[in-house]
Amino acid sequence: MFDFVGILALVVLGALFLWLVLRARRAQKPVVKWGGLVVSGLLSLVFTLALLVALVGFYKLNVPPYHNVVADIKVASTPAQVARGQRFAFGCAGCHSPHETPPLSGQVFPQGGGPSFGTLAAPNLTPAGEIKDWSDGEIIRAIREGVHKSGRPLVIMPSEAFHNMSDADVQSIVAYLRSQPAVEPNTPAMKLNVLAAVFVGAGMFTTAAQAPITQPIVAPVAGATSDYGKYLVSVMNCRGCHGDNLTGGKPGGPTPVGPNLAVIVPTWSEAGFVTTLRTGADPAGHTLGQGMPRKEISAFASDDDLRAMYAYLRGLTQVAPVPPTEP
Numbered sequence: 001m002f003d004f005v006g007i008l009a010l011v012v013l014g015a016l017f018l019w020l021v022l023r024a025r026r027a028q029k030p031v032v033k034w035g036g037l038v039v040s041g042l043l044s045l046v047f048t049l050a051l052l053v054a055l056v057g058f059y060k061l062n063v064p065p066y067h068n069v070v071a072d073i074k075v076a077s078t079p080a081q082v083a084r085g086q087r088f089a090f091g092c093a094g095c096h097s098p099h100e101t102p103p104l105s106g107q108v109f110p111q112g113g114g115p116s117f118g119t120l121a122a123p124n125l126t127p128a129g130e131i132k133d134w135s136d137g138e139i140i141r142a143i144r145e146g147v148h149k150s151g152r153p154l155v156i157m158p159s160e161a162f163h164n165m166s167d168a169d170v171q172s173i174v175a176y177l178r179s180q181p182a183v184e185p186n187t188p189a190m191k192l193n194v195l196a197a198v199f200v201g202a203g204m205f206t207t208a209a210q211a212p213i214t215q216p217i218v219a220p221v222a223g224a225t226s227d228y229g230k231y232l233v234s235v236m237n238c239r240g241c242h243g244d245n246l247t248g249g250k251p252g253g254p255t256p257v258g259p260n261l262a263v264i265v266p267t268w269s270e271a272g273f274v275t276t277l278r279t280g281a282d283p284a285g286h287t288l289g290q291g292m293p294r295k296e297i298s299a300f301a302s303d304d305d306l307r308a309m310y311a312y313l314r315g316l317t318q319v320a321p322v323p324p325t326e327p
Helices: 004-025 030-062 079-088 090-096 136-145 167-179 194-201 226-235 261-267 270-279 294-300 303-314
Strands: none
Touching (some): 079 090, 079 167, 136 167, 226 303, 270 294, 270 303
């Protein structure tokens, strides 16, 4: 993944303004000389710095920070695995389907009216997409470790949330993906431009690459327990909207800003929590925001699953979120 045109443009612009610096030094009029030196020198520095940061960004986009090996595994794809995988893949449709429902045929993400970052697309995950040429181990590595078949890091993939997904559950997702009807690819490959590389190189956006998984991962025993609730909250990526500590999301990110669950949930009863996610209205009668995937969670989770999540969330330390810094 590399934007040759964008990098060449930065090289040309940096060189152009450096040339103007040299021209300005020979100017006779002080205003032209010093004005040219300041303006041209500053712009030359800006484009040179942008070039260096973009090169760092493209390095990060193409070279994973870890040596992530592929597990030699073949998923059995039993009917029970397919059924469980369909449940655990409930969140995939939000990115990998234009209609937010299976099949996961992929889509191109709209970028609004701001500057373009290239082609941002979620790939086709049906058997007609590129995963038809991937091994089961490569798919598992992509889900939990954020690494493409080619070895480059993935982007816009919540592998951090899936990193501790159990072996059994991630294998069930593979079984489900293989079982979908084949839908011909209708999305181009992800291709980020030089502006996106600047953001990555400056540390304003990170890739999905995670540390290698070298030991078996076993989920807590399913049941209405805090341990299993913690596991579900993790693999359902609740922190993506509600913040790392579940004390509220940060404005300006790519996901909706979720409220402080550590403060809100303990004020509800267990039955009130279950009813909220089943109906979309909290115990006070407030309707949940549209950014909350309540229907998907309700379809995924049994009552015991929701009770487990409640047990975990109710036990969180009630820390107030840090208020956003004023620009």
